[in-house]
Amino acid sequence: MGYSYSDNGRLKGLLDLYDSDDRRYVEDAASIAWNSLVGVSRSDGTPFFGHALNVASISAFEIGLPAGCSAAVFLHEAITRGTSGMEVTEKFPADIAAMVEGLNNISTIKPKDTRLEAENYRKLIVAYSSDPRVTVLKLADRLEIMRSLEIFPKSARENKTLETLLLYIPLAHQLGLYNMKSEMEDIYFRNAEPLQYRSIRNSLMATEKDRRMMTEQFIGPLKEKLKEAGISYTLKVRTKTAYSIWNKMKKQNVGFGGVFDVFAIRFIIDPEKSEPLTGQQGELLQGIELEHALCWKVFSFVTEKYKSDTDRLRDWLSKPKPNGYESLHITVSNDEGAVLEVQIRTQRMDDIAEKGLASHWSYKGIHSEEKLTEWLKAARTLLEHGGQGQTLSPSDSGEDEILPQPPPDDIFAFTPTGELRRLPAGATVLDFAFDIHTGLGCKCTGGKVNGKGVSIREELKTGDVVEIITSRNQRPTQSWLTFVVTGKARSKIRQRLKQEEFKKAAEGKELLERRLKNWKMEIADQELTDLLKRWQIKTKNEFFANLGAGEIDMIDVRDAILAMRNGTARQTHIKEGTNADWAPAASQQTGGDDILVLNADNVKGLDYKMARCCNPIYGDEVFGFVTIKEGVKIHRMSCPNAARLIEKFPYRIQKVTWSRTPSGSVFQTTLRITTHNENSVITDISNVIDRFKASVRSLTVSENGRASTYEIHLTVSVSGNLELDKVIAGIRATKNVIRVQRS
Numbered sequence: 195m196g197y198s199y200s201d202n203g204r205l206k207g208l209l210d211l212y213d214s215d216d217r218r219y220v221e222d223a224a225s226i227a228w229n230s231l232v233g234v235s236r237s238d239g240t241p242f243f244g245h246a247l248n249v250a251s252i253s254a255f256e257i258g259l260p261a262g263c264s265a266a267v268f269l270h271e272a273i274t275r276g277t278s279g280m281e282v283t284e285k286f287p288a289d290i291a292a293m294v295e296g297l298n299n300i301s302t303i304k305p306k307d308t309r310l311e312a313e314n315y316r317k318l319i320v321a322y323s324s325d326p327r328v329t330v331l332k333l334a335d336r337l338e339i340m341r342s343l344e345i346f347p348k349s350a351r352e353n354k355t356l357e358t359l360l361l362y363i364p365l366a367h368q369l370g371l372y373n374m375k376s377e378m379e380d381i382y383f384r385n386a387e388p389l390q391y392r393s394i395r396n397s398l399m400a401t402e403k404d405r406r407m408m409t410e411q412f413i414g415p416l417k418e419k420l421k422e423a424g425i426s427y428t429l430k431v432r433t434k435t436a437y438s439i440w441n442k443m444k445k446q447n448v449g450f451g452g453v454f455d456v457f458a459i460r461f462i463i464d465p466e467k468s469e470p471l472t473g474q475q476g477e478l479l480q481g482i483e484l485e486h487a488l489c490w491k492v493f494s495f496v497t498e499k500y501k502s503d504t505d506r507l508r509d510w511l512s513k514p515k516p517n518g519y520e521s522l523h524i525t526v527s528n529d530e531g532a533v534l535e536v537q538i539r540t541q542r543m544d545d546i547a548e549k550g551l552a553s554h555w556s557y558k559g560i561h562s563e564e565k566l567t568e569w570l571k572a573a574r575t576l577l578e579h580g581g582q583g584q585t586l587s588p589s590d591s592g593e594d595e596i597l598p599q600p601p602p603d604d605i606f607a608f609t610p611t612g613e614l615r616r617l618p619a620g621a622t623v624l625d626f627a628f629d630i631h632t633g634l635g636c637k638c639t640g641g642k643v644n645g646k647g648v649s650i651r652e653e654l655k656t657g658d659v660v661e662i663i664t665s666r667n668q669r670p671t672q673s674w675l676t677f678v679v680t681g682k683a684r685s686k687i688r689q690r691l692k693q694e695e696f697k698k699a700a701e702g703k704e705l706l707e708r709r710l711k712n713w714k715m716e717i718a719d720q721e722l723t724d725l726l727k728r729w730q731i732k733t734k735n736e737f738f739a740n741l742g743a744g745e746i747d748m749i750d751v752r753d754a755i756l757a758m759r760n761g762t763a764r765q766t767h768i769k770e771g772t773n774a775d776w777a778p779a780a781s782q783q784t785g786g787d788d789i790l791v792l793n794a795d796n797v798k799g800l801d802y803k804m805a806r807c808c809n810p811i812y813g814d815e816v817f818g819f820v821t822i823k824e825g826v827k828i829h830r831m832s833c834p835n836a837a838r839l840i841e842k843f844p845y846r847i848q849k850v851t852w853s854r855t856p857s858g859s860v861f862q863t864t865l866r867i868t869t870h871n872e873n874s875v876i877t878d879i880s881n882v883i884d885r886f887k888a889s890v891r892s893l894t895v896s897e898n899g900r901a902s903t904y905e906i907h908l909t910v911s912v913s914g915n916l917e918l919d920k921v922i923a924g925i926r927a928t929k930n931v932i933r934v935q936r937s
Contacts (some may be wrong), residue, residue: 424469681870
């Protein structure tokens with residue numbers, strides 16, 4: 195067939211899933227796609243056929259969709275590259291052709307059509323296809339893109355991440371595809387909040403040994419009983435995703451250590467390999483009755499050995515959820531008081547929990563076919579009618595999970611061609627125009643937002659599609675500065691106003707010189723300075739500009755000069771506001787690596803220092819690393835070196851905790867701040883720092899002329915991470931600040 199060696203092996207694995215008829219359809223579709231995609235590459239230069247194969251593999255192996263869905267994926271990619279739709283309708287069954295048509299139609303939807311609202315997006319999907327499997331395939335396509343996010347340029351990554359956040363994660367949530375939803379959430383989290391993501395991942399790595407030990411201690415006393423009962427099972431440890439942990443930390447306002455259900459132990463029972471069970475009448479139990487009986491038997495073993503919290507018992511066996519979800523969840527504690535969540539289910543139940551009710555495609559038999567039909571009907575009803583919070587399958591934990599929300603401090607809007615623009619909250623049509631191009635902003639007279647005419651002051655919302663209206667006669671005015679919020683817009687407006695002022699100043703100066711010549715008068719420098727005070731104007735340029743604009747009458751100027759020369763003018767003292775150069779404030783206290791702020795019982799008598807690679811401060815999630823010559827080094831969990839140290843030297847990792855009350859010490863940490871090149875931004879940042887219990891230790895500023903930004907490295911002394919959070923939040927809210935990151 196002409197496939198490369200690597201793709202041929204992967205394709206063979208896909209084809210081996212199917213019987214002869216299904217295999218033929220998938221193989222023919224893959225051949226058509228290969229021929230159509232020859233020479234077509236992805237952003238990183240790899241063959242585009244690999245994308246189609248990846249999506250087909252996700253649909254088959256991870257979701258369990260039938261062969262027709264894999265064939266539809268290949269045919270869809272072929273048609274988008276020129277293959278005739280007639281060839282598809284002639285060679286393939288009607289249901290495959292219908293899915294291909296649905297995928298083709300969905301691929302034409304642009305962000306400007308959906309306005310990034312999941313409800314509208316679902317309606318478009320339903321309008322384009324009557325088969326919910328098309329929706330699932332589209333989600334598989336997006337999951338593959340998110341897994342390959344690093345191959346795309348930065349602007350495309352931001353666009354795809356936002357679309358995934360607002361469109362595809364909610365769709366996966368509502369269709370019960372929780373594995374897919376969780377993975378996309380974690381990829382979004384890794385890209386949107388890299389520091390928090392890295393900190394949580396490092397914390398998970400650091401505590402992995404504890405989780406393994408706790409699992410072994412838990413299952414040890416139960417092994418013999420389960421063996422005697424003839425129950426065949428697999429034990430799995432489910433660890434919460436980084437995104438779910440982060441949500442809990444925010445919701446409960448706790449650190450990583452305060453999240454008690456970071457992991458759960460799951461019994462997955464295999465009824466076919468377990469010893470038969472009999473009912474009350476002595477009959478052999480089969481099917482669902484056997485599955486339920488085995489689950490309750492394991493439940494009894496667990497609760498006999500460990501103390502259970504009956505308030506947290508979740509029985510979805512006796513009364514399954516309307517969507518068919520079955521499982522037992524119980525929270526138990528051992529003699530030491532360690533709390534653990536235990537889930538008990540069969541392999542069939544686990545497949546549904548892992549893949550959602552779409553997993554019925556993986557099962558054969560009349561009961562599964564009936565449930566699949568029910569799922570398809572429910573999926574179509576949900577997609578047609580929406581319904582906030584409705585889903586077709588529960589989350590693995592049984593909790594109502596919070597869907598990701600867009601960043602609260604930013605809005606995302608699109609040009610009519612679908613280009614994504616990220617702006618701060620409160621941004622207006624005029625901000626949007628300047629963000630595209632300075633010339634467009636200076637000529638902007640209004641705009642169309644989602645097709646509706648609006649003024650330049652109109653505030654934008656995430657998902658708006660904005661078209662700018664211009665006029666060649668438009669000029670920036672001082673009033674524009676009262677409502678724009680972006681640093682770029684303010685900077686460019688001021689720049690244009692200055693240019694206009696210089697132009698008017700030149701005209702005004704020429705006019706004054708001409709009039710003075712007509713009056714046979716000359717003006718001394720001191721007299722010009724006195725005129726500025728007379729009209730309460732700060733600069734000569736502004737004075738000349740007012741003359742050029744006609745805001746100061748020439749006769750009044752002449753009379754003022756004559757009055758001053760006659761000694762009859764009253765000098766008016768104008769108190770001008772000062773804007774002194776900003777200098778770093780002196781540190782109130784100095785922090786040192788030798789200040790005892792840690793309570794680490796196992797390292798008494800040892801020296802310890804704060805690692806300079808990450809500069810931990812009071813309240814950070816930290817760990818100790820035992821060095822050879824320098825005692826214990828204290829690192830932040832989010833330290834760039836943390837993952838390497840934890841993975842390579844687990845035996846040298848030392849648990850440490852902060853003392854309950856800070857000792858009055860101060861800690862140094864460095865902030866990297868990117869701002870627009872506004873001269874006032876340094877003063878504004880200093881004012882923020884002055885409001886809190888912080889002081890500046892050092893500051894360096896470098897200018898990026900190409901991007902018109904300042905890169906500021908600011909070392910501050912703070913009492914702890916709560917105070918630092920306030921400082922960072924205050925700086926982020928400062929005008930002209932683009933981003934703030936802790937080094």
